[in-house]
Amino acid sequence: TAAALEEITSNIRNNTQNIAKMSNLSTEVTRSSKLGEELANKTTIAMDEINTQVNLVNEAISIIDQIAFQTNILSLNAAV
Template identity: 70%
Template sequence: MKSSMNNLAAKANEQAASLEQTAAAVEEITSITRNNADNANKMAELSTTVRGSVTNGRELASKTAGSMDEINEQVSSINEAITVIDQIAFQTNILSLNAAVEAATAG
């Protein structure tokens, strides 16, 4: 009977030790799971930040493209003005040459 009691006590101690190991393993798994959940939350926050940055970048690119279109229109207007000025300068030179010829002819 004493042997059975000792055997039962030994088995109970083994089970208690096994339960302690299981509890420690469950605690470690719980800790890892919490850590993973925290990391997932951080990743969600970062992805929201990145999404906002991408949206801002897209808006800036669109505004930049619009500004470039406006600059191209202004450059075209300037080129047209330069063409008109060149034509006026050419006509002025012709008038000047004509006046010089008339002056030389007149004497």
């Protein structure tokens, strides 16, 4: 009947609209996922750089500590 055909047409129209919405959401999720991956990669690179800088600071502290130790030894020798 015409009413049944109209209902089927309406359901198909609604399904088509829902599919379009889901496609848009899927595209947005994909875009967000790629952005998240890029940010994670940048964070990893930044953390590696921080780690490198921390190692350099630790080396500098070690050298300063050695100089301080040698200075203390010289001071003790001078006091004797």
